[in-house]
C-alpha cells in the first residue's frame with residue numbers, strides 16, 4: 673500500500689512530512705491540497721481531516737493528521753533510520769521537542785510567514801500587519817534563544833544524530849529570508865539550518881515546493 677500525503681507544499685507543516693518521507697526513501701504520493709482554493713473544506717477532504725487543515729496521511733484505510741504525529745508514523749516505517757530513537761529517554765527527547773514545536777516554535781513563525789509570505793505570494797491579500805509581526809517577533813526571540821542554547825555543542829537538536837526533531841523545527845526556517853526572521857544573534861540556529869538545508873532530501877523537497885524552489889520576485 674502506498675502512503676499518500678495530502679499536502680500544501682509551501683507550508684512548513686507539509687514540508688516537514690514530505691522531507692521526512694523523502695529522507696527515508698518511502699514510497700509515497702503527493703496529493704495536492706490547494707489551500708487558497710479551499711480544497712481543505714471539501715466534503716472529501718473533511719472526511720479525512722475534520723480540522724480542514726493540511727497535512728493528512730493515508731496508508732490504506734489508516735488516516736492520520738497533525739504533522740508531528742505523521743512524522744512519527746513515517747519514522748516507524750524505518751526504525752533503523754534513527755529518526756525516532758528506540759530507547760525511552762531518546763524517544764521522549766524527540767517528542768518533547770516536537771511538542772515544543774507545536775507550542776512555541778510553530779506559532780512564533782506562523783504569523784510572520786502569513787504576513788510576509790502568504791499575504792503577498794499566496795493569498796495576495798495586502799500589506800503586512802506590523803503590529804502582529806512585532807508581537808510574533810517577541811515570541812520568536814523567546815523561542816530562538818532556547819533553541820540556540822540547545823544547539824550549542826550539539827550537531828542536531830537532540831545530540832549528534834539527525835532525528836524527527838530537526839525536521840519539525842527546521843522546516844519553518846526555509847522562510848527565514850522571505851519572512852525577515854531576526855536570526856542575526858542565533859549563530860547556532862544558522863549553522864544547524866545550514867546543515868539541514870544541505871541534505872539531499874531537503875533539496876528534493878524544496879524542488880517539490882514551487883514557492884520555495886523559485887520564490888516570486
Ligand SMILES: N[C@@H](CCC(=O)N[C@@H](CS)C(=O)NCC(=O)O)C(=O)O
Nearest residue numbers: 683685707724725726727738739740
Ligand atoms: N498543528 C497542525 C497545523 C496544520 C495547519 O494549520 N495547516 C495549515 C497550513 S500551514 C492549514 O491547513 N491551513 C488551512 C486553513 O486554515 O484553512 C499540524 O501541524 O499539522
